Amino acid sequence: MPKFTEAQLEEAIIELFQEQGYDYINGDKLHRKYDEILLEEDMREFLSQCYSNLTATELEKVINKIKYVPNTPLYMGNREAFYLVNEGFNLVRDDSALAPIHIEYIDFENPENNIFKVVNQYTVQDVRERRPDLILFINGIPVAIFEFKTAIQETTTVYDAWKQITIRYNRDIPSLMKYAFLSVISDGANTKLGSIFTPYEYYYSWNKANDDEKVSNGISALLTMIHGAFAKDRVVAILRDFIYYPDSDKKDTAIVTRYPQFFAAKKMLENIKLHLKPYGDGKGGTYFGATGSGKTNTMLFLSRLLATHDRETFKSPTVIILVDREDLSDQTSKLFEGSKRYLKTEKVKTIGSRAELKQELSINESGGVYITTIQKFEEATGLLSERTNIICISDEAHRTQTNVGSKLKYTEAGVETSYGFAKYLRDSFPNATYAGFTGTPIDETIHVFGEVVESYTMKESTDDGITVRISYEPRLARVITNEEQVAEIDNYYKEVEEQGANIEQIEASKRTMSKVTQILNHPDRIRKVADDIVEHYEKVVSEKPEIVQKAMVVCSNREHAFNVYQAIKSVRPEWFIAKKTEREDLSPQELEKLESLPKVNIVATRSQDDVKEMYDLLGDAKHRKMLDAQFKNNDSNFQIVIVVDMWITGFDVPSLAVMYIDKPLQKHTLIQTISRVNRVFEGKDHGLVVDYIGIKRAMLEAIKTYGGEQESPIDELEITLKIFRNQLSLIDELLVNFDASDFYHGTPAERLLCLNRGAEYVQRLHDMEVRFMYLSRRMKSAYEIVFPSGELTDEETEKAQFYMAIRSIIYKQTKGNAPDAEMMNKHVQQMIENAIASTGVEDIVNNDKQELFDESFLDELDALEMPITKFNALLRLLKRAIDQYGGTNQVKAIEFSERLDRVVEAYNNRDSQIFISEVTADFINSLSDEIMKILKDLQIDMDSFKDLGISYEEKAFYDILIKVRDEHEFEYADEKCIDLAKAIKELVDDKAQYADWSSREDIKSQLNMDLTILLYENGYPPQWNDEVFEQVLGQAENFKKSTN
Structure with missing residues (x-):
């Protein structure tokens, strides 16, 4: 892979922009003062073309309207500037007889009418002077900022570019950053997009230039970013519809679309348009998006497009968002109800009843976005509206949302025909168009909503870093040793696979499940499960104590869940002491958000027949809502949740790292459940699924069905264990001649010395160092997955810790920082610190x-x-x-x-x-x-x-004069060089008042002339004037760069 210096990377990106038809200019060639941010000439040219009847005074008003948006607080200023660019404003004319005119700063309908320009080395003077690498201007507005880091130096990464933008630039040059709606960081090999408020882990590559092209990775991601996100029509589309600021300003949130969301929303819009009733069949299509890849935001983007595009066709549609559970409704409602400005309507509401929905639709003949559950629709609902401008978007369109057909139900009165909620929904809105969003489409989904319009698989999602990979660890053998019981569970899964629609098969399945439930709930087995969960979880947490790692235990029923809760309580009673947090560094404001809770809690509905302890423990809906908020708070003492059906689908907690499954699951429910641990979180390399019931075969089948036609996105323990042992043996061979016995058997002092000797040994030869760092990196990645399983021998663990310790020491010595999230136990981590401290290197x-x-x-x-x-x-x-x-x-x-x-x-x-x-x-x-x-x-x-007796800047010019003198061997006193250096500094300061001085030939010519006169007046030999001028000019430009 080719590697770029920052200058080469910058040059390459500029060329890519020029290929897209952008004009390019070096920032030093713009005649402007450093505190002038907008390219006002471009803005005047654009506005004059679009609004030729504006007076000169009105034109200044329009420019000043955006020019004087407040810089601070930055988030408020950035959001205000965005809305001004995105929505425009009505200008009251100077002539009161003329009607106000709507002004747009960007022509969204005709992208070719805008002025696109890229500018590098654009110096800005504000709180401090800074010079971003590249700025993208549209009509004189700096809408996007780019920051580059070299891929040659391993110590500088795209993370450093992110810090440069989101910390230094946001702090030091808010006058520029209030206009920066898009932010790109790149080192050539990694190119990522976000907003200037986006956390680093949520910056993503734009890995497709067009929706029918294959995903690009690595160096080609740079090309697809420019071609895909910054083609003129594309960047205008993103600025128009795909940047989202919530209505509330409690958090500095600005969300930029990811490429799968962009293409999905656009294609779903077109497909809905093709199938819109009354001329179409009402099947708007299915979006198949990996669980955790941001489908809810995609629905938000689609709802915006439906409200703002092609008004003649859609006729200001009413959008109804349908979910199939109350907790999903809460989650979706929170997003949509906080997005009224984005959705261009005040009519965004969560519907609590059928009567309320009927009233809303009778009052409003068009527009509006309503969120409700599918369960609101039953036989008694009846007809609600025959309008054709109703679009129903179903979330998780694979469960209750596809049951449009009939089925037989046995009752005391006999056999009755029943229908599902989806059938009654269509009775309520016979002329609506229906679109489905799901991470696990089934045949019924396509039958009800239409063909898959766009897909984004689990493999694509993990490859793009939108979700993390899932590691699978089987532990059935640790809790069930009876072969007959194992066979019973296996038989259950076989029956589920063969299950049909007739009542006998269903009853047979229930009998088998009853046997399985008895096995799962046996007291001896419950105790083993509890012991193993406690041991395993403590091991996981001890390996990465600095990272929040929450856990979920999935049980087969409420009784089972309560028994597991009680068993864990008997093993670790201290976990059940209620407190707000284990942290001691929280502020009073942070503590106020926390409730006193045990580390372990159950989330399930309660029954009137529950024993008192269980009834009180489960609580009511308000209690469950509180637990929801606390589990999502990373500071809370609440770390482990035991669940049955709630929270296993549509529940997002990025810090959820481990899932213990003790419930028979299959098909889409299994995929939805294990996907709870695939969310991105800082320091989280993978999600872990621990299996106590034998779900492996069902899981692999489900992945084959719903994961896409690609390799599995699940890391199996058995395969990872082989990789670990292979890398370990290769390192053993590499260090076969190194005596590490002191590390394993020596005194603490001898162990420290052995670590340092090991680092020295590895670095004796350059090739050995490179190979060791490569092998130890691969070994470390595998170790992170296999260590908590308990499959490693003590010898393997000790060796791995030793090799990773050496790796960390070499990293600290040569690069200044150890690798991210190094997987070593606390004892070995402390040994590394002690080993390095013993050398004195860190202090130095x-x-x-x-x-x-x-x-x-x-x-x-x-x-x-x-x-x-x-x-x-x-x-x-x-x-x-x-x-x-x-x-x-x-x-x-x-x-x-x-x-x-x-x-x-x-x-x-x-x-x-x-x-x-x-x-x-x-x-x-x-x-x-x-x-x-x-x-x-x-x-x-x-x-x-x-x-x-001079300044350090004057000393630089003094060194130039001395260097030229000594190289050409002529006489000129040191004292005279001192005086001349001071005069040169004054001369340069006079010329460097403007941003473009170093690119203006007239200013440089004047500097050359003045310098020539100065040298002549001070008796410096004239034959070396050109050489002195070139070096003085170079040093002056160097001052300018170093200041930035």
Whole structure:
């Protein structure tokens, strides 16, 4: 894969924009002051073309309207600017006889009428001076910001680009950021899109240029981002309909569509249009989207499109969102009711009864968005409306929403024919058009809603990082040892697969299920399950104590759930002490949001026949709603939930990491249930499904049906275990000659020394270091999945911990930070910290600049015993010091960099030497000595401006004059160079008042002329004028960059 420097990446992206028809200009060539944000000439040109009858005064009013949107608070300003661009405004004319005119800052209907421009190196002066890498302007408005990081340096990533935008730019240049509605971060290999308020884990690649193209990954994601999201018509469409700000400003939320949502909403709109009644069949189509991939937001985007597009066809439709459970209704209602401005209607309402829905539809002949449950529709509902402009969108369109046919029901009176809710829904709205959204489509879904219009599979979702992979761990054998009982459960699954519609088959299934329930509820088995859950969960949490990892236990019925609850309580009674949180660092405001709760709770409905303890424990609907909010709060003490049917579908808790399944599940319900753990959460690499009942075969069948025609998105323990052991054996072979016995059997001090010796050994040869880091990374990924299972031997665990510890030490020594979410237990983590601390490296490399060069500090450096450790510490320090110096003195920084490069080249060629360890140490120490010398020389040079009586900026020009003098061997006194350097600094400051000074030939020519006169007046030999000018100009531009 090719790797880019930041400059090359920037250049490549600019070329891609030019291919899309964008104009390009370097920011330094724009004649503007740094605090002028809008490209007002572009805006005037656009407005004059669209509104030619505006007076000059009115034109200024329109520009000032957007120009003076408040910068702070940034979120409020950004949202206000977005609505102004998205909706336009009515301008009251200067001539009161003229009617107000609606002004649009972007022509959404005709994208080609807009002025598209990309600008790089666009300096902005606000709280501080900053220079974003690339800005996309439409009609003079900077609607998108791009930040690049090089893919060459492993220590800089797209995460650094995200921090640059969302922290530094948001803080320092709000005057620009209030217009930045789109934000792109890239290192060439990874290119991601979000808003300037989007958390890093929710930035995503745009992996399709068009909806019929295959997904692109890696370097090609850069191409699809530009071609897919920023083609002129596409970016205008996104700005118009696919950026969402909620009505409330309690949180800084701005959601940018993901590519599967964009294509799904657009294609569903077109398909609904084709099948719209009365001319169509009313089957608007099915969207098959992986569970967890954001279908609810896709429905929101679609509802917006229905309300705002093709009004002649849709005739201001009424949209009815149908869900099949109250908890889903709450979730959907919260989103839609908080989106009235986005949906362009105040008529957004959750319907509580059939009568209420009937009244709403009788009052309103068009428009509106209503959320209700399918259960509201039964035989007594009757006809509600014959309008053709009603669009019903069904969420989870695979359960109660497809039962339009009849079935027989045995009652005491005999056999009766009954119908499902979906049939009565269609009786209520005979001329409506129906669209279905589901993560698990079944044949009935397609029969009722029409063909699948667009799909987004589980595999695509995990590949794109929209969901995490699910790991599967079977533990049936730990809780059921009786083979007959295992056979009973297996027989249940076989019967379910063969189950038909006749009553005998259904009754047979019930009898089998009754036997299975008895097995699951046996006291001995319940105790084993509880013991295993406690042991397993504690192991999971101990491996990543810094990450919130909530768990869900899925039981077969309420009695089973209560028994598991009681058994866990007997194993860990301390978990059942009610408290708000285990954290001690929460503010009073954060604590106020928390309720005192045990760590473990049950969520299920209660019955009048429940024993008192169970009845009180389960509580009412209000209690369940409180538990819902607390489980979603990552600070809450509530960490483990036991459920039966509630919360296993349509319930989103990103921090839910582990699911313990002790309930027979199959088909779409199984996929929906295990998908609860696939949500993205910071530090979460995968979701874990622990199986106590033997769901593997049913799970693989369900994945084959609903996962798409691709490889399984589930990581099976058996396969991952083989990968782990294979990587472990390869590392064993690589380090076969290293004696690690002190780590396994030595004293604490000997173990620490062994870790450091191991890191030194791995780094002796460059090829060995590269191979070790590669193998240990793969081993670590597999270890994270297999460790909690208990399948690893003690020897395997110890070896893995040892190798990961060495990996972490090398990372810290060479790159400054250990790998993300390193999977090591607390004891080994502490050993790594102690091992690194014992070398003194961390104190040294984290020392602040003021102490970098004093004698005690240099003595501390010299005292480091391990040669490679010492070399890496010195190398990092010297690079940092040269980088800092390069911001103010380019000439000297280049000189010191060249000296450093020669040392690094010698180190990287160490493989060509044949070393014994003593010779290796001598060689590395000689390189460290050379770095020490460079460090000392650098410090002397950095401080020399004080002795000269000039500023550090003047010293940079002084060094230019000295360098030219010495290279060409002419006489010119040092004292005269000092005076001349001061005069040059004044001259440059005078010319650098405007943003475009360095790209304006007239200003540079004037600088050249003034400098020539200055050199002549001070007796500096004229034959070197051009050389001095080029270096002075270069240093002046370097000042400009370093300031940013």
